[in-house]
Amino acid sequence: MTDSAADRPVYPYLSVAVVMGLSLSLLGPSVSYLEERLGVSTSTIGTLFSVIAVSNIAGALVCGRWIEKHGGHLALRLALLGFVLGTVLLAVGESYPVVAVGIALIGGSTGVTDASANTMVVWVRPGRSGPPLNALHLMFGLGALAAPLVSDRSIAWTDRLWPAALMVGAFAAASLAMVGTKPSPAFPGERDDDLRPQPSRRTVVSIAVFFILYVGSEVGFAGWIHTYAEDSGLEGSAPAAVTSVFWAMFALGRLLAVSASRRVSVYRIVVGACTSTVVVLTFMLVARGQEWAVWVGAGLFGLAAAPQYPTMFAFVDTRAALPARATAAIVSASATGALVVPAAIGALIDRYGPSSMPAVVLVVSAGTIVGAMVVNRTTRDDVTASSLAATSS
Numbered sequence: 001m002t003d004s005a006a007d008r009p010v011y012p013y014l015s016v017a018v019v020m021g022l023s024l025s026l027l028g029p030s031v032s033y034l035e036e037r038l039g040v041s042t043s044t045i046g047t048l049f050s051v052i053a054v055s056n057i058a059g060a061l062v063c064g065r066w067i068e069k070h071g072g073h074l075a076l077r078l079a080l081l082g083f084v085l086g087t088v089l090l091a092v093g094e095s096y097p098v099v100a101v102g103i104a105l106i107g108g109s110t111g112v113t114d115a116s117a118n119t120m121v122v123w124v125r126p127g128r129s130g131p132p133l134n135a136l137h138l139m140f141g142l143g144a145l146a147a148p149l150v151s152d153r154s155i156a157w158t159d160r161l162w163p164a165a166l167m168v169g170a171f172a173a174a175s176l177a178m179v180g181t182k183p184s185p186a187f188p189g190e191r192d193d194d195l196r197p198q199p200s201r202r203t204v205v206s207i208a209v210f211f212i213l214y215v216g217s218e219v220g221f222a223g224w225i226h227t228y229a230e231d232s233g234l235e236g237s238a239p240a241a242v243t244s245v246f247w248a249m250f251a252l253g254r255l256l257a258v259s260a261s262r263r264v265s266v267y268r269i270v271v272g273a274c275t276s277t278v279v280v281l282t283f284m285l286v287a288r289g290q291e292w293a294v295w296v297g298a299g300l301f302g303l304a305a306a307p308q309y310p311t312m313f314a315f316v317d318t319r320a321a322l323p324a325r326a327t328a329a330i331v332s333a334s335a336t337g338a339l340v341v342p343a344a345i346g347a348l349i350d351r352y353g354p355s356s357m358p359a360v361v362l363v364v365s366a367g368t369i370v371g372a373m374v375v376n377r378t379t380r381d382d383v384t385a386s387s388l389a390a391t392s393s
Helices: 011-024 028-038 042-070 072-092 096-124 130-158 162-179 201-231 238-263 266-287 291-305 308-319 324-352 356-392
Strands: none
Touching: 011 072, 011 096, 011 130, 011 162, 028 042, 028 096, 028 130, 028 201, 028 238, 042 072, 042 096, 042 201, 042 324, 072 096, 072 162, 096 130, 096 308, 096 324, 130 162, 130 238, 130 308, 201 238, 201 291, 201 308, 201 324, 201 356, 238 266, 238 291, 238 308, 266 291, 266 308, 266 356, 308 356, 324 356
């Protein structure tokens, strides 16, 4: 069920984003623990990142049609239940298949939530979604920031991940209450006063390619920074703390972007952030895994990477009215980056050592700069074509 009301509160979507960030980010800091508990290698655990990505793709693809038929709120309710069940299986699983099923549920719920929440925010703030989108992804970052701390303390206190599962359940219950039974917002492109064109197929593909590269770099870095810190000589709780520094600066970056997107061109924010990640990763490669450089690099990369996802969506929203299927297609395609890059990093770390992580992420991040420029060109062409069509008619 949907309605056409605009400017409705976005806080229910922000709450769901916290659950998504917390659930999705439990795997990275739990890699070493899962290796020991399940008795498998690092590369085998690395395949769980692929499980997340494949299920993410499937969840997002299904979600596009679901939103059109049933609205985004029902999809969000189902995703919240999926996060709870997935983290419970992660906490209790004693074998790789059980843990993989839990991870698949988390990944599928992530795809549904990512497509639904972004769509809902864009639809309730059409053409001016920059600040609320950055707030949405800030809340994801806060959930992800808590994940390594929750994982580390859960394992230290109970040798299990039960406390993490309980925290996900508590936040999911609160989010379900906030979403409630309210009707979902309707697609603003159906209104006569919305003059933005719907994106062409070429534009959707260009946006998807950008997000493939961005998500691959973010998930690759976030998923393996804990292991990279361990391999660089950090011991005890220090690797979890490095991961927390990454997410803390990631959250700060999105907080700053909420304000910056009101004053600065969102396209400039995207290009500047993409360029900054390349600079940071080059610095990490030159530093060759020195402990101080791991801390600094994790923080600066988090700060630079943070604005790219929501701000690119906001940039597209200024020029095009995004229907649910287009958003879902972009989100599902972007998950292929999370499928390929982390798995490649895990295999390369086993073979060549920890420097493989920043090297791979550097190459992928460099591609986002080109990707942003292509999106700028294709969306501009859509606006021009729409204006010419309106003039001729």
